[in-house]
Amino acid sequence: MTTSTSLDKRLILVDKAITTYGNRKDALLEILHIAHNVYGYLDKKILLHISEKLNIPPSQVYGVATFYNYFKLKKPGSHAITFCLGTACYVKGAEEILSALEKEFNIRRGETSADGKISVFATRCVGACAMAPNVIVDDEMIGKATKEQVLEKVRKLLEGERSET
Numbered sequence: 722m723t724t725s726t727s728l729d730k731r732l733i734l735v736d737k738a739i740t741t742y743g744n745r746k747d748a749l750l751e752i753l754h755i756a757h758n759v760y761g762y763l764d765k766k767i768l769l770h771i772s773e774k775l776n777i778p779p780s781q782v783y784g785v786a787t788f789y790n791y792f793k794l795k796k797p798g799s800h801a802i803t804f805c806l807g808t809a810c811y812v813k814g815a816e817e818i819l820s821a822l823e824k825e826f827n828i829r830r831g832e833t834s835a836d837g838k839i840s841v842f843a844t845r846c847v848g849a850c851a852m853a854p855n856v857i858v859d860d861e862m863i864g865k866a867t868k869e870q871v872l873e874k875v876r877k878l879l880e881g882e883r884s885e886t
């Protein structure tokens with residue numbers, strides 16, 4: 722996972738958290754929470770990465786992740802848009818951006834659009850408060866995000882999908 726996703730800033734945040742916990746096996750649940758907050762889901766690739774980093778068998782990591790209903794185990798839509806609604810991001814306007822996106826694309830947080838193209842997640846602090854408000858669009862973390870910037874980004878993503886079909 723390290724080569725093909727080396728530009729994935731979300732993975733950098735997860736790795737930072739793992740380092741903060743000193744790669745401790747007993748921090749597995751905390752790390753899963755952080756990874757879930759950052760990605761909005763925990764798929765096989767992420768779980769395997771955590772398994773390698775913490776040196777815990779994949780079956781055990783998977784077992785813990787599936788035990789808790791809270792964790793989503795796959796990326797539901799083609800594009801995942803995750804809003805940090807931790808205190809710093811909330812205060813800096815993340816909720817306002819999220820509401821505008823819900824309105825424009827007729828989608829609610831926690832849901833996937835009817836065409837399966839976008840899923841919207843709200844999460845807690847992703848550990849980059851200095852860049853608040855933070856919005857994560859697929860692999861890209863947008864710090865100091867503005868409503869215009871995020872809406873435009875999502876419009877372009879959807880346009881790109883249309884021109885590919």
Ligand code: FES
Nearest residue numbers: 805807810849850
């Ligand atoms: S509150 Fe959003 S990054 Fe900390």
